[in-house]
Amino acid sequence: MKEFFILIKRFLPPYKWDVVQNFIYNFFGALFGAFSFGLMIPALKILFKTEDIVVEKTNLTFSLDSVTDNFNYYLSQVIEKSGQDKALVYLGLFIVLTVLFKVGFTYLASFKMIAIRNGVVLNIRSLIYNKILKLPLGYFTEEKKGDITARMTSDVQEVENSIMNSLEMMFKNPVIIVISLAVMLYMSWSLTLFVFIMMPVAFFIIGRIGRSLKKQSTKGQNKLGEIMSIIDEDLTGLRVIKAFTAEEKASARFEKENRSYMLIMNRLMWRRYLAHPMSEFLGTVVMIVVLWYGGSLILGNEGSLGAAEFIGYLIFFYSIINPAKAFSQALYSVEKGLAAMNRIDHILEAESNITEKENATTIPSFESKIEYQNVSFAYNSATVLNDVSLTIKKGKTVALVGQSGSGKTTMVDLLPRFWDVNDGQIKIDGIDIRDLKLKNLRSLIGNVNQEPILFNDSIYNNIAFGVEGASEEDVVNAAKIANAHNFILEAENGYNTVIGDRGDKLSGGQKQRISIARAILSNPPILILDEATSALDTESEKLVQEALNNLMKNRTSLVIAHRLSTIRNADTICVLHKGKIVEQGTHDELLEKGGHYKKLHKMQMY
Secondary structure, rough: OHHHHHHHHOOOOHHHHHHHHHHHHHHHHHHHHHHHOOHHHHHHHHHHOOOOOOOOOOOOOOOHHHHHHHHHHHHHHHHHHHHHHHHHHHHHHHHHHHHHHHHHHHHHHHHHHHHHHHHHHHHHHHHHHHHHOOOOOOHHHHHHHHHHHHHHOOHHHHHHHHHHHHHHHHHHHHHHHHHHHHHHHOOOOOHHHHHHHHHHEEEHHHHHHHHHHHHHHHHHHHHHHHHHHHHHHHOHHHHHHHOOOOOOHHHHHHHHHHHHHHHHHHHHHHHHHHHHHHHHHHHHHHHHHHHHHHHHHOOOOOOOOOHHHHHHHHHHHHHHHHHHHHHHHHHHHHHHHHHHHEEEEHHHOOOOOOOOOOOOEOOOOOOOOEEEEEEEEEEEEEEEEEEEEEEEEEOOEEEEEOOOOOOOOHHHOOOOOOOOOOOEEEOOOOEEEEEEEHHHHHHEEEEOOOOOOOOOOOOHHHHHHOOOOOOOOHHHHHHHHHHHHHHHOOOHHOOOOOOOOOOOOOOHHHHHHHHHHHHHHHHOOOOEEEOOOOOOOHHHHHHHHHHHHHOOOEEEEEEEEOHHHHHOOOOOEEEOOOOOEEEOOOOHHHHHHHHHHHHHHHHHHH
């Protein structure tokens, strides 16, 4: 339970006033509940005729004896004036009134608990999502996307169902149990001491079963994450699965993991559903033992309780059985939820190595040059860039070419700090990019990728994405420059057409032109183009290339290209080979050298 209290300490402070009110309402609800049960004793005494009439009123003080004596006095007055039948009616009405107060305060406590429970879940979801946005790209290369999705969805749902739904029981039931036990101690300390000896044994047995739930639940959540990863992979690669007639293989892989998950959940639910019968059985055993022990004391005239008091005592004891059972079931749920919370913490506690310095500065605009100074970078232990130096002056276009794996994409990813260099520096206008605020740095840079990244939203919102206060005229102008305006007007709802998941309602060329329009609207001084035309047909490539030329006007551009024909007019072409710049110059200069670039050029020409 230590982890549960740590969880409470982490997420409840914003709702501390709600917690205080919940406790107050639970306290008064339990108090009126105990009072309503306590009124049963004088009612039983009237029925059994075991209580003498009280004729003298005592001074009312804040003691249970004083309250009891005064109540018995007023009850005796009612019996003398109206008879026992009427006294029972009045007593019954009074009990109804106390129960009304009890359920009223109980509802108010639940009312406050709703705000606490849903607020905590809201905060957890927001924390995970914001953490995901802040984590470096390297984190997502190490983790499975489906498992991350499972942690954000099913694990949060499990925390909500298991822990948050148990909070009410964890807050309310201990108050009821404590107040009932206090009354029981007052009525008979010896009998209650006997109860104290019996109850821990029951809770120990329940606790042992509950602890086994957490381990099994962790296995279940991990397995669900694997299933989500398989679903995500297969949906993304459905075209490949069908093309290679691998449906049976994919189905067999999914069935294996799905059946494994079923077996884990069977074992988990067998233990979970053991909670209620086990707690009910142990509660009944304790009840029977207390009934035997207390009954033997009364029959032997050894205790301070009479028959009516003993029945009242049993009513109080029974009133803690259900809360105790619910409390034990809450323990089961909390253990299961803590397993899900541990998986969520795997994301929340992940460290981001892309951090912003406390005294980070900003630059209003890009004025002079970008410098790569002796830059080296490695993924884990694999070296990708080795002592690379390059100067890119404002307004120039620099193309990066080379074989796959030579470090081209890594080189441009280092500029917006998707990764940080291991050695060396990257400077903009003489300032190390690690000294700049991240938002300021990335606002200077626009990206157009090989695979356009679009959202399941309208064309208008995709173009205006990330640009605050963009007018309709601005969006339309950006679309016109990107050669996208005409096909947008032909769409079903024009600029308000929803383009589907990842823009799948559009062709490759249309998606790329929407992506270019987005970059035009953001108007960055520095532009990164990563294979922006490599996946397009000839006609689409022509339209996209025109849009790119419009985009690149008066901008500093870093272009990654496999098609050398697209970068013939670049101011500088850098040839990368095994993480180093091995050649540098214009298209004609590099052809004259007869080195790596000429070999690449020949391979594409023939």
